[in-house]
Amino acid sequence: MENYNLNYLKELESESIYIIREVAAQFERPALLFSGGKDSIILTHLARKSFYPSKIPFPLIHIDTGHNFPETLDYRDKMVESIGANLIVGHVQDSIDKGRVKEETGFNASRNMLQTVTLLDTLEEFKIDAAMGGARRDEEKARAKERFFSHRDEFGQWDPKNQRPELWNIFNGKKNPGEHFRIFPISNWTEMDVWQYLHMEKIEMPVIYFTHKRLCIKRNGTILAHSEHLNLRESENPELLQIRFRTIGDMTCTGAVMSEANSLEDIITEISISRQTERGTRADDKRSDSAMEDRKREGYFDLEFGFGI
Amino acid sequence: MIEYKSNELLRFTTAGSVDDGKSTLIGRLLFDSKSIFEDQLEAVQKTSDFRGLDYLDLSLFTDGLRAEREQSITIDVAYRYFSTPKRKFIIADTPGHIQYTRNMVTGASTANLAIILADARNGIVEQTCRHSLIASLLKINHIVLCVNKLDLVDYSQEIYERIVDQYKVFASKLEVKDISFIPISALMGDNVVDRSDKMDWYEGPTLLYHLENVHIASDSNHIDCRFPVQYVIRPQSDLNHDYRGYAGRIAGGVYKPGDEVTILPSGFTSRIKSIDTFDGPVEEAFAPMSVTITLEDDIDISRGDMIVRTHNQPETGQDIEIILCWLNNKQYNPRAKYLLMHTTKDAKAIIKEINYKIDINTLHRIEDDKILNMNDIARVKLRTTQPLFYDSYSRNRNTGSLILIDEGTKETVAAGMII
Numbered sequence: 001m002e003n004y005n006l007n008y009l010k011e012l013e014s015e016s017i018y019i020i021r022e023v024a025a026q027f028e029r030p031a032l033l034f035s036g037g038k039d040s041i042i043l044t045h046l047a048r049k050s051f052y053p054s055k056i057p058f059p060l061i062h063i064d065t066g067h068n069f070p071e072t073l074d075y076r077d078k079m080v081e082s083i084g085a086n087l088i089v090g091h092v093q094d095s096i097d098k099g100r101v102k103e104e105t106g107f108n109a110s111r112n113m114l115q116t117v118t119l120l121d122t123l124e125e126f127k128i129d130a131a132m133g134g135a136r137r138d139e140e141k142a143r144a145k146e147r148f149f150s151h152r153d154e155f156g157q158w159d160p161k162n163q164r165p166e167l168w169n170i171f172n173g174k175k176n177p178g179e180h181f182r183i184f185p186i187s188n189w190t191e192m193d194v195w196q197y198l199h200m201e202k203i204e205m206p207v208i209y210f211t212h213k214r215l216c217i218k219r220n221g222t223i224l225a226h227s228e229h230l231n232l233r234e235s236e237n238p239e240l241l242q243i244r245f246r247t248i249g250d251m252t253c254t255g256a257v258m259s260e261a262n263s264l265e266d267i268i269t270e271i272s273i274s275r276q277t278e279r280g281t282r283a284d285d286k287r288s289d290s291a292m293e294d295r296k297r298e299g300y301f302d303l304e305f306g307f308g309i
Numbered sequence: 310m311i312e313y314k315s316n317e318l319l320r321f322t323t324a325g326s327v328d329d330g331k332s333t334l335i336g337r338l339l340f341d342s343k344s345i346f347e348d349q350l351e352a353v354q355k356t357s358d359f360r361g362l363d364y365l366d367l368s369l370f371t372d373g374l375r376a377e378r379e380q381s382i383t384i385d386v387a388y389r390y391f392s393t394p395k396r397k398f399i400i401a402d403t404p405g406h407i408q409y410t411r412n413m414v415t416g417a418s419t420a421n422l423a424i425i426l427a428d429a430r431n432g433i434v435e436q437t438c439r440h441s442l443i444a445s446l447l448k449i450n451h452i453v454l455c456v457n458k459l460d461l462v463d464y465s466q467e468i469y470e471r472i473v474d475q476y477k478v479f480a481s482k483l484e485v486k487d488i489s490f491i492p493i494s495a496l497m498g499d500n501v502v503d504r505s506d507k508m509d510w511y512e513g514p515t516l517l518y519h520l521e522n523v524h525i526a527s528d529s530n531h532i533d534c535r536f537p538v539q540y541v542i543r544p545q546s547d548l549n550h551d552y553r554g555y556a557g558r559i560a561g562g563v564y565k566p567g568d569e570v571t572i573l574p575s576g577f578t579s580r581i582k583s584i585d586t587f588d589g590p591v592e593e594a595f596a597p598m599s600v601t602i603t604l605e606d607d608i609d610i611s612r613g614d615m616i617v618r619t620h621n622q623p624e625t626g627q628d629i630e631i632i633l634c635w636l637n638n639k640q641y642n643p644r645a646k647y648l649l650m651h652t653t654k655d656a657k658a659i660i661k662e663i664n665y666k667i668d669i670n671t672l673h674r675i676e677d678d679k680i681l682n683m684n685d686i687a688r689v690k691l692r693t694t695q696p697l698f699y700d701s702y703s704r705n706r707n708t709g710s711l712i713l714i715d716e717g718t719k720e721t722v723a724a725g726m727i728i
């Protein structure tokens with residue numbers, strides 16, 4: 001008998017493609033939220049697969065905090081160019097200039113929180129009725145119950161009590177005027193799945209995911225990239241470290257990890273090792289320590305992109 | 310080194326009465342399979358210490374639901390993930406309390422397997438039967454009855470076997486292909502991931518071994534070709550000027566280029582020219598692959614149509630009998646019209662008749678009660694505004710399932726399995 005098995009990455013891929021196509025079919029003005037991080041890179045890749053040989057039939061939206069890694073913007077622009085996608089950029093600076101939000105000050109000043117407002121304004125300006133994001137359920141306990149199709153009322157509010165049950169592969173995107181959805185096509189993927197898929201698909205990644213030397217500072221156990229956007233304390237001295245990023249967001253609050261990982265294979269090995277030491281009690285391992293910090297950051301960042309708003 | 314190539318995905322659901330040890334079992338699976346991150350571990354260690362426990366309270370890894378239960382706010386299905394070198398697992402963790410039929414139905418709808426827990430001290434109780442019946446109703450092919458807390462009954466073979474026998478008598482009513490039994494202690498870890506050294510009398514596999522090896526490839530229907538068209542791809546670029554592809558996820562059967570197909574509802578026939586993916590055309594495609602089909606002939610096809618094999622067609626009709634589970638806290642309204650979603654097709658429907666309700670603890674029919682409240686299960690007749698192309702749910706979960714939506718609130722109010 002023939003063996004009709006799909007390997008699990010292919011099955012996850014197929015599920016995500018199904019959901020992305022449902023979004024394109026059920027909504028009038030969907031969009032994909034592109035942060036430059038690995039999850040949104042996968043999401044974009046899956047969107048390409050979903051409509052091939054057509055181009056992606058909806059825009060990508062990037063919320064630019066103005067504090068991006070130049071490497072992220074570079075990657076974004078090249079990618080958009082090569083796949084012929086329509087890119088919309090919402091600038092946090094514009095929200096500040098318009099007085100919609102107020103710039104934070106002090107040592108831990110960050111524009112991370114501000115981008116929520118810019119995001120919502122951008123979605124409204126372009127009348128987006130379904131915004132796809134790369135959040136995953138395994139990122140945090142609180143997300144374990146999030147739906148693929150997450151409903152928002154006319155005030156943009158997420159009411160956990162009012163989420164629709166999702167059965168089989170039937171996704172209810174019906175809505176009343178003013179209501180809209182956040183959609184998470186890679187909900188069922190874990191961090192490891194993401195890296196393995198990137199490897200399997202040979203997807204090109206922004207260079208800062210791989211090891212490089214960079215001027216950094218250490219603050220509260222987190223390694224931060226030194227840049228003109230970071231306000232230094234007197235005691236803080238930038239030092240040259242061999243690092244890479246495990247996730248990418250705003251420069252002022254994306255933590256780096258000490259790492260020599262130079263390829264996706266190296267990264268996968270690194271993550272599987274750090275998971276194993278996680279089993280022992282309190283491994284005093286810098287790597288997994290900051291890995292944990294990373295995950296928190298990532299949660300923080302993705303919160304902007306769906307869960308909770 | 311990187312071993313993803315042949316790994317399969319197993320989706321399972323867990324059920325048991327409150328305090329049977331469901332959270333502990335899931336925590337144990339996650340912990341022993343090394344799926345716990347250090348920050349989670351630390352938090353659980355701290356809470357365990359704080360409560361003065363001299364062991365790690367594994368149930369805390371999934372305590373989201375527990376906290377909610379204590380505060381009696383919304384209880385919902387939570388999804389959790391772990392993997393081993395052999396398989397990736399998705400757990401639909403459904404709360405076991407009596408009024409949560411709706412959650413269990415939701416969790417079971419995508420599961421290949423159900424783990425049902427019983428406390429060795431209590432044996433088979435009403436909840437065990439209810440959960441098993443729901444699993445059977447949702448056509449889960451594999452059930453594992455885990456008799457838990459064997460440590461509290463001195464790992465007694467006699468007690469275990471009495472429970473197994475009791476369950477077998479009950480299970481003879483169920484339509485489940487494969488039922489297994491495993492004696493475990495979730496707390497101590499016996500027979501969950503590691504073999505117990507306290508139960509020499511048990512010769513079967515550990516739970517994890519069973520999850521890794523249970524045969525699921527034949528759970529999908531690879532006989533009846535069903536391809537609901539999801540989206541029409543027309544690039545209209547210079548390069549692909551005349552390209553017209555029908556995108557969708559295969560709901561059943563195996564498709565190959567050259568196959569003769571019929572399009573529903575138009576009835577036109579054609580042949581498959583190619584089955585395309587971003588990674589190139591494929592020689593065959595089967596459930597649950599997402600592909601794009603092109604045909605030899607130019608036919609007007611849109612979302613909601615179905616491409617099937619000419620000599621193996623689904624049922625077509627507007628009068629449909631289903632087993633329905635009511636999911637909404639707003640009662641069923643006999644005068645209302647509902648929106649209906651089935652595969653990629655939308656229609657409207659009325660419930661023409663409620664044949665009978667089903668007592669989910671006994672499977673007995675309740676004939677005189679015609680009110681549907683949240684968590685009720687009933688056999689009903691639907692009349693739809695347009696014909697659906699369907700199979701019975703037991704033959705194909707994808708083409709045999711549907712949902713009903715309230716026209717006003719747009720909420721999903723019912724799930725239906727076609728008879």
Ligand SMILES: Nc1nc2c(ncn2[C@@H]2O[C@H](COP(=O)(O)OP(=O)(O)O)[C@@H](O)[C@H]2O)c(=O)[nH]1
Nearest residue numbers: 327328329330331332333368457458494495496
């Ligand atoms: N002795 C013993 N206690 C267990 C076992 N499994 C769970 N428990 C305990 O039973 C109680 C309820 O377990 P929990 O996992 O929270 O049950 P749930 O309500 O089904 O999620 C807790 O106090 C657990 O420590 C077991 O195998 N042996």
